[in-house]
Amino acid sequence: xxxxxxxxxxxxxxxxxxxxxxxxxxxxxxxxxxxxxxxxxxxxxxxxxxxxxxxxxxxxxxxxxxxxxxxxxxxxxxxxxxxxxxxxxxxxxxxxxxxxxxxxxxxxxxxxxxxxxxxxxxxxxxxxxxxxxxxxxxxxxxxxxxxxxxxxxxxxxxxxxxxxxxxxxxxxxxxxxxxxxxxxxxxxxxxxxxxxxxxxxxxxxxxxxxxxxxxxxxxxxxxxxxxxxxxxxxxxxxxxxxxxxxxxxxxxxxxxxxxxxxxxxxxxxxxxxxxxxxxxxxxxxxxxxxxxxxxxxxxxxxxxxxxxxxxxxxxxxxxxxxxxxxxxxxxxxxxxxxxxxxxxxxxxxxxxxxxxxxxxxxxxxxxxxxxxxxxxxxxxxxxxxxxxxxxxxxxxxxxxxxxxxxxxxxxxxxxxxxxxxxxxxxxxxxxxxxxxxxxxxxxxxxxxxxxxxxxxxxxxxxxxxxxxxxxxxxxxxxxxxxxxxxxxxxxxxxxxxxxxxxxxxxxxxxxxxxxxxxxxxxxxxxxx
Amino acid sequence: xxxxxxxxxxxxxxxxxxxxxxxxxxxxxxxxxxxxxxxxxxxxxxxxxxxxxxxxxxxxxxxxxxxxxxxxxxxxxxxxxxxxxxxxxxxxxxxxxxxxxxxxxxxxxxxxxxxxxxxxxxxxxxxxxxxxxxx
Numbered sequence: 001x002x003x004x005x006x007x008x009x010x011x012x013x014x015x016x017x018x019x020x021x022x023x024x025x026x027x028x029x030x031x032x033x034x035x036x037x038x039x040x041x042x043x044x045x046x047x048x049x050x051x052x053x054x055x056x057x058x059x060x061x062x063x064x065x066x067x068x069x070x071x072x073x074x075x076x077x078x079x080x081x082x083x084x085x086x087x088x089x090x091x092x093x094x095x096x097x098x099x100x101x102x103x104x105x106x107x108x109x110x111x112x113x114x115x116x117x118x119x120x121x122x123x124x125x126x127x128x129x130x131x132x133x134x135x136x137x138x139x140x141x142x143x144x145x146x147x148x149x150x151x152x153x154x155x156x157x158x159x160x161x162x163x164x165x166x167x168x169x170x171x172x173x174x175x176x177x178x179x180x181x182x183x184x185x186x187x188x189x190x191x192x193x194x195x196x197x198x199x200x201x202x203x204x205x206x207x208x209x210x211x212x213x214x215x216x217x218x219x220x221x222x223x224x225x226x227x228x229x230x231x232x233x234x235x236x237x238x239x240x241x242x243x244x245x246x247x248x249x250x251x252x253x254x255x256x257x258x259x260x261x262x263x264x265x266x267x268x269x270x271x272x273x274x275x276x277x278x279x280x281x282x283x284x285x286x287x288x289x290x291x292x293x294x295x296x297x298x299x300x301x302x303x304x305x306x307x308x309x310x311x312x313x314x315x316x317x318x319x320x321x322x323x324x325x326x327x328x329x330x331x332x333x334x335x336x337x338x339x340x341x342x343x344x345x346x347x348x349x350x351x352x353x354x355x356x357x358x359x360x361x362x363x364x365x366x367x368x369x370x371x372x373x374x375x376x377x378x379x380x381x382x383x384x385x386x387x388x389x390x391x392x393x394x395x396x397x398x399x400x401x402x403x404x405x406x407x408x409x410x411x412x413x414x415x416x417x418x419x420x421x422x423x424x425x426x427x428x429x430x431x432x433x434x435x436x437x438x439x440x441x442x443x444x445x446x447x448x449x450x451x452x453x454x455x456x457x458x459x460x461x462x463x464x465x466x467x468x469x470x471x472x473x474x475x476x477x478x479x480x481x482x483x484x485x486x487x488x489x490x491x492x493x494x495x496x497x498x499x500x501x502x503x504x505x506x507x508x509x510x511x512x513x514x515x516x517x518x519x520x521x522x523x524x525x526x527x528x
Numbered sequence: 529x530x531x532x533x534x535x536x537x538x539x540x541x542x543x544x545x546x547x548x549x550x551x552x553x554x555x556x557x558x559x560x561x562x563x564x565x566x567x568x569x570x571x572x573x574x575x576x577x578x579x580x581x582x583x584x585x586x587x588x589x590x591x592x593x594x595x596x597x598x599x600x601x602x603x604x605x606x607x608x609x610x611x612x613x614x615x616x617x618x619x620x621x622x623x624x625x626x627x628x629x630x631x632x633x634x635x636x637x638x639x640x641x642x643x644x645x646x647x648x649x650x651x652x653x654x655x656x657x658x659x660x661x662x663x
Contacts, residue, residue, distance in 0.1 A: 328584060328611075331611045331629075332539055332542075334630060335539060335542050335611075335629060335630055336539055336541050336542060338542075338545075338630055339539070339541040339542040339544070339545035339546075340541055340545075342545045342548075342549075343541065343544060343545050343548065346548060359632070360632070362630075363630045363632065366611075366630050367630070370611065397657070398657060
């Protein structure tokens, strides 16, 4: 006991209560071991009454009692509360003659206590918890003899030993309980896991999608009901590595390669393959999987889905076929119109020049639309792709010099263009090139044209600069309709500004258009 | 230089215009076929030196196989004329090259002359604009 507790009665009471509770004894039933000790003390002291009395807060509670009817009494009434504070065995030889107890109700009343002997119950920390006492209704002037005193002392320590044993037992029971609780908790976790697994399976089985899971080593350990329904495989037959056999032979290697890559990198898995359908044919499916990771980031499981995309594939193919067909017909219309013009002009030889000019314009349009129509791998008109620069280089091919070097040199920022911009763009550069071939730089072998396209913020500026052509003397006559077409294309259709300067050194044309004008559909967010 | 030429083209107006252009140049057009069957029938009569073959015909994209058949089976020099040169860009056995449509009289004249020179083993000028040779 520390000094601070020793000097504070409230603290002593609290500590005593704590210690008594640690024995787990308060208000328990009588026990043979305590009764035996108490009865032995009473017998040896030849006393009719005996008690093991513990000081519990404001009451005195008896763990064992003989000759008393009540299980406890108030503290003021207690001989033991006094005796436990005294060193050694306290003796009250005749209570009627003792100033401390003469007026005590147990002395003056029916109980008629006269003689009291109490040995304090002291714990290993020196704290008094109560007393082992014997009581007689006859006074005993001679007190107790030496054997009896020694017996009281020894049996009081025996009571303490019983209490200590209780505490030890209780602690063992507690650690047993803790162990049991841990085992129980582990069982509950296992049960919960099984339950959550069962719940997952219930959800997965009710999904219209195919669902599967795999161990980190790639061993498939679960497929949902939909998967078995789709494939017609026997339940459990695809576990492990057998899934690969369900895939179309042409797609197997691709799927396995993607799966191995995901297993080794932990990257999400996504692959399209044809899966054997229960009807016996193969159906296109999209297979995807995500890794589940533990706290350390290691993959613990893969969860995957399979989606039937056969219908999507069919629509895609139908759409591609349709747009191919439409493109082909549009192209044919250009060819037919061109042929019709040529055939018509045969009847009117004076219209031959007109027909030729019109046909080259139509040809430029057809070329431009060939660049912007939907393409498959094999239908692409140019290896350079379908950008504006690729189209322009293609359009200017006929003007290459003898050695095959371009005379119209295209440079600057390239851009995508779509079908809406194809017509004005084709007309603009076709007119510029044919005019240059008639009157400008392309009309002489050494003439050159520099075409620079620059993205300037929201603007796209295309500059056509002719050099090395015949000396210009102001605005040429006879370029009327061609100029109108230029203005119509740039200002009318592309929403830009057109500036033409017939400088003595060569024509300079600046077409300044909104950057979005080249691909208005894309700018509007439609990728049709 | 004259020659017997077969036109295989499904658009009648385009075929007719091509026939006029070739006839103006002094060639003899033995016929125009809109599909593979007609083309085979015309070629089997013999004497065709050069065929200009469109790829998409009225019976589908049969031009590629037809060109090979005419070249290997009938000894005809074959030039494809198509808006989709990508379809034959890897070359087709038994055929010579491809002209990209739309084309003009100049290109047609240059390509036909060049092909006939090669056929007859005569020294040929440079490959004309617009003609892509196989191999």
